Structure formats: C-alpha cells, structure tokens
Amino acid sequence: MAVRHETELYAPIKAFFESLGYEIKGEVRNCDLVGIKPEQQEPLIVEIKKTFNLALVLQGMQRLKLSSNVYVAVERNRAKKGAVNQRWNELVGLCHQLGLGLLTVTHYKTKPPLVEVLCKPASTNGGDRKTAAARPGSRKERLLREFHARSGDHNTGGSTRRKLVTAYREKALRVAAALQGLGEAAPAQLARTAAVSGAAAVLQRNYYGWFERVARGRYKLTPFGEVALSEYAAVLQEQDAETAAGKAVEPDDGGGQRRFAEAPAAYSATTNAEDH
Template sequence: MKETLKPKEEDLYKPIQRYFKRHGYDVYGEVKDCDITLVKEDELVIIELKLNLSVDLLIQATKRQRMTESVYIAVPKPKYNLRSKRWRDTCHLVRRLELGLILVSLNGSRKKVEVVMDPTPFDRKKSLNRNKRKRQSIMTEINGRSGDYNIGGSTRKQIMTAYRENCIQIACYLQHAGELSPKALVQLGTGNKTASILTKNYYGWFERIRRGIYILSEKGKNEVEEYPDLLAYYRKNIPTTKTEKDKL
C-alpha cells in the first residue's frame, strides 16, 4: 500500500513561485525571515506560508504589514466546504486584517494556486451599513429586556430572551388579574406582540376560556415560578388602568 506523504510548508513554494512569475514578478524565498517575497518595479509583496490558517499565521502576517501593505497568507486548500459559515467567517477575518489569501491545491501531480482575495483596505463604514439590520435586531432585543438575567458565556442553559420575558410579563399580569383580554394586557404595557403571544402560545402557558379572554394555564402557573426575580419585578410594577380596575 502506497504511503501518503504529509505535506510540508515548502510544498507550497514552487506552485506559488510559478504562479507569480507568470504574472511578471521576481520571486525570492526566505528573505529576512519572510517565506516568499515578490518584487515588480517598486512593488514589494510578502507571502507567509503555513499548513493551517492559525492565529500564529495571522500574527506573523500582520507583522509583515510593517514593511508593506501587500501581504498574503498561503495555506493548502481546506478539505471542508468553502461555502460553509466557517469558511465565510474565516475570510471575513482575513479581509478585516487587510491581508490577501492564497489557497494551494496539493492533490495530484499539478499543483493549483488560487488567489481568494488580494490585500485591500477594509471599509469599516461600508461593513456597518451592510449590517444595519443585525445591529438593529441586537438593540431591539436589548430594549425588550428589563434587566440582565443571563450569564455571558454560559452553555446548556435556557437564555432569557426579550420574547420569553414578554411571556413572563403577560403570565404575571394574568396571575394577578385572573383573566384578561389582549387589549387589556396591552393597556397594562405588555406590548404590541401580546395578541400573537397568546394565540401562538409557544410555551403552553396560556388558555383561552372564551372569545378574546385568556387565563394562565396550570403549566404556566408552575413554570413561571422558575423565574422569581422577573416575577418580583413585574409584580412590583403592575400598573393600574381603568380597564383593570373594572376587571378587578
């Protein structure tokens, strides 16, 4: 059985050398600790080679940016899907650092070089504008919470979202009043998603006893007790409206 040789960093050199020579560059290996240097007239390009795209490689490449703006990192082409979120996130980081990225296919007798991106200035303003909706969704979520009820970095724990908190608020008011309509709940400050929350009843906490009137289900009575801090907060701040006075 033929043994498969593990690739080495130097296996990347020849394909890259041939590629850039075809594009008119003079190519030099190992100059002042730089893996590859390219020269065309007054242009200086530095390429750092590694078998894996690691933090160490990114640090090394950003140090080379002290000498020139044109710095690439070159790695073997990954075996995982290049359309995956993992790869998109990797490319974003490389682009954010204003580095170029080269992939080298080492399979087969003919090695293929692909320049995925050139080193260009990162347009932070353009990036922020492109992600306005994501920013707004974060602000909406924050504005929908009454406080901080999660521990950052925790896993396998139920996250207190604005939606869940809204459900707890509705449950608290129903527990206090016994039965209420969506309109009455909105008047108490449960927000414009109240009717949708009651209708969809995602957690099974609510029960419609007649048209337009809801109570807290047995499941709801039991499960909302798992959130004593929020219950105490909403019980303390239950507003009183004419509608609720009439109901009580």
C-alpha cells in the first residue's frame, strides 16, 4: 500500500523507537525525527523519504556530523518490483559502508504498519566512529537544547510548508497566554506570570506580530495573538499538563535536562531566526 506523503511514515517509526525506550520529537532543527534515550549520550536521528534517493543519503551524511546514531527511512512497497529502492541488499551495503542505519516501513490495508531495521548505524554495531560530546554552542548542543526545551511532540516528521512548534514558539505562546489574562502588562510581570525569563526579548522582537506596545514598558495582545492562542490551544494545554504533573524541563548547560515540579521551563532570551 503506497503512501502519499512522508509524514505517513513518521507515526510508525516514532512508535517503533518509543517501544525501545526513546523519547521522540519531530522536526527538531531540520531533523525529521530526533530521539533521546536516558542511558545514551548520542541522540537518535532519522531522516525520512518516500523512496531511497541521493538526497536522503546526503541528508544522512550531514546528520552524522551531529550524531553517530543516524538512520535513513523509506517506504517498503512490495508492488514496486524492480524499482531502485527495492534493491535492498545493495542499499544495505551502501548504508553499512557510510555508517548509516536503514529502516523500512510497510503499510497494509488491514493491519498495522511494519517497521524493519535492515541495518543499524556503525556506532551501534561496535564501529570505530567516535562519540563526540556536545560542545557549548555547537550544532549538536543546540539540537539537544531545542529538543529538551519543547514541552512535547507537536510536529510530524517529514512535514513541509507547515508552521513548526519550536521551543521559541512555545515560549511566545506562554507570554501571549499570560498577556491575554492580564490585558496589559509590563515585561517583568509577564516574565513572572508566564515563567519565561526572556519575556522582554519576545515582546520587543515580536517575530509573529502577536504583541503591541501601548506605552513605555506596557504591551497588549494583537488580533494575530488572539488567533494564535486559539490555533495552538492544544500546545498550551499540554504545557499546562506537563507543569501540573511536575514534568516541565529546562535544558542544563551540558545539553542534558533537569526536571522541576512547580514552574514551567524558563527559556533563555538568546535565539536564532531559524528557531522561530
């Protein structure tokens, strides 16, 4: 059963790795799927395409700069006999030489999708690829920080032309929700109410057009902000649920995470345009 979009492969792959103990989130800093396992230093990265092609291989090679635990994943459609992406022995050999893992997803009409591991990354097979620690400010550290700063998995891996729920957008949503309740407020008050340490920067930069300055040091919500709160209501509900359960997380300086029970994550005011 052929899939129409890459996103149809995301849910089975996510469920597969969650069954192995990973926490999974989609579309993290341009990676289709990222997973974290407590006892493993290296993040899991999976790049997804409907068919095996050069673009997928190149993406996989780029991701090896971030982690040694990288898979490429494609659909396995048994009806496409003779197609290049059905020459599995040759593709496995190629991935093995490159140090990439290879996954396939087979969809059926009457039963759940089947995820198969055709080969694992070299690092998981005792290969000699070195595990590099996440240096402060490195791409790997930023990947881990973005992963841990998100309250949940609000994106589907393989999505294109869709607004992504990044850690920065979650932060802006918390500020907007607090401002909606207060009517007008100063940045310091919003920082306390929303538990967002960078509230002033969010208001001043106003990337999404959600905030309006009405007087010196005073802001209110714009109609765009009201629409955003309705559009992302599910994200806010999940944030509230995480906080109530004591599962809110704040990334530590080493790219890991620490949990605290009473306050939601206090995000740094420093951000890049690509994180919005």
